[in-house]
Amino acid sequence: MKFPKYYLAAVTAFVIWGFFSFGLKPIHDYPSQDILFYRVFTCIILMVIINFTVRRDKIKETRTYLKALTKTERRNQWLLIAGSSVLLTGNWGLFIYVMNQISVKAASFAYLVCPILTTFFAFIILKERLHKIQWLAVFMSFVSCAILSYNDLRDAMFSIVVAATYALYLVLQKRITMPDRFILLTLQIGIVALILLPFYPVYSSTPPIEVTFYLFILLIAVLFTIIPMFLNLFAMKGINSSTIGILIYLNPLIAFALAILYYKEDITFEQILSYSLILVSIVVFNIGSYLKMKAIEK
Template sequence: MRINKYYLAAITAFAMWGFFSLALKPIHHYPSLDILFYRVFLSVMLISAINLFIRKNVVLNDWKNFQSKPKSERGKMLRINIGGGLLLTANWFIFIYVMNHISVKAASFAYLVCPILTTVLAFFILKEKLSKWQWMAVGISVTGCVLLSFNSFADIFYSLIVALTYALYLVFQRKNTEVDKFVGLNIQLLTSGILLLPFFPSFSGPVPAEGLFYICLIFIVVMFTIIPLFLNLFALKGVNSSSVGIMLYINPIINFLLAVFYYREEVTEIQMISYSLILISIIVFNEKLIFNRKLKELPVSE
């Protein structure tokens, strides 16, 4: 089995996100909106500082490239990056709310539905082709999700919104090939920050005084925001959206294992069967990679 750097980036990103609850649960008593405010604002400050002081030449090159494009191309570049920021903002807020106020398993379920939505959206929007094995994997994962929905029907509404926002983000970022990935991420986070800033004075709570909040926030910003998002965008340079989407299953599987063995949430036999089917679907979807069959390489955008 040979995993190229793009697959490795996607696997690493989703594995990191699988442990998100370890940084989020200790501050669950803070309002979801407050956590989102501080997560976005600190992320914007950190990534902007890196781009302005360490990667200034890259930013200038991207700006010159942007100015050289026709008006229609500039509009497309802005829509993809600003739209990405809007989708991330919606995804993060709803995910934090579900994780802290519904259950870890409900949040996991959202990212079980997401790969299916990503694969279907990529098929219709990006015209990405899937093999018979990959369609079979989608069918297996659908079966697993349907079984889970019997026990979590009340949570499906939240889960579908979380899933749809991130699925759309993945699909449209596949088209984001004109901007450096770290600069693009900066634009998206800045968009999110500008969107949230007017609401901060009215909807934020008292400034947190607990040291634990800021320790967890630093982990959330660095380990569960900037690094995995960058890896995710990097992976989309060499792996199609449906393949990256199906690897999202790594996230909820880790979430589920934490919910069962660490948070001691109750688990049923149906849930065990469902997650087993989902694990099988990952193997089936990536059978060419796993069993060293010849892969059709995607053109890599630099």
């Protein structure tokens, strides 16, 4: 059965992202926009090198695949790739804006809202159906988010906008039929780089001279961008968007655990209650996934 392979890829991606603070914390004194610029530019340089040195056969296969499509199908695929790249750019840019100009809490809250929006968009756009138990898990997630946003509706609204861009990005991936997901990711990050390039001379600071900065950028590019995003796109081939959406919660759960156990940050009762509900919702959702899969097999 192929399902566990895709499921494992999704779980691995979000577990890796849960430890993202290990890459960001050591360079938190540098401007956020510089981290974004160098992250994206490093990613696209590495991916182009990889594709044109050891994956030329995959490039040929992708060209053959695209040529085999009708003119309308090919145009739709490029529109989906371009549209998802714009959403990805917006998500990364908005996330940094919210982090710097609104609050860190609002930026973190976006990761909690995203699974709910992903499930909603998948239901509306992709017509994905959920088991009744899975809807219970979604409701539990909604309650946990409502608890965290109760005291600050403004922050919650900014979080929803950030979350919506990534949720739509995830859902659009189900419409993209390009077989090689690494080349797809290369195209998407390439478009992101082209969008950011005109902003680099205006908004970037003086290029850092510390070797440590570039070492952590390389770590972020490889371990916290290319690998998990490729795994995420690969997982989308075998499991539905709703399942991907609920697994996003692994990211903030791990980050929350690190905040308590490693960074020794203060926590509130509301946060403990909310994250506990999220953990239970993941278990409930996956029970629903199992029951749904067994029903299909029958």
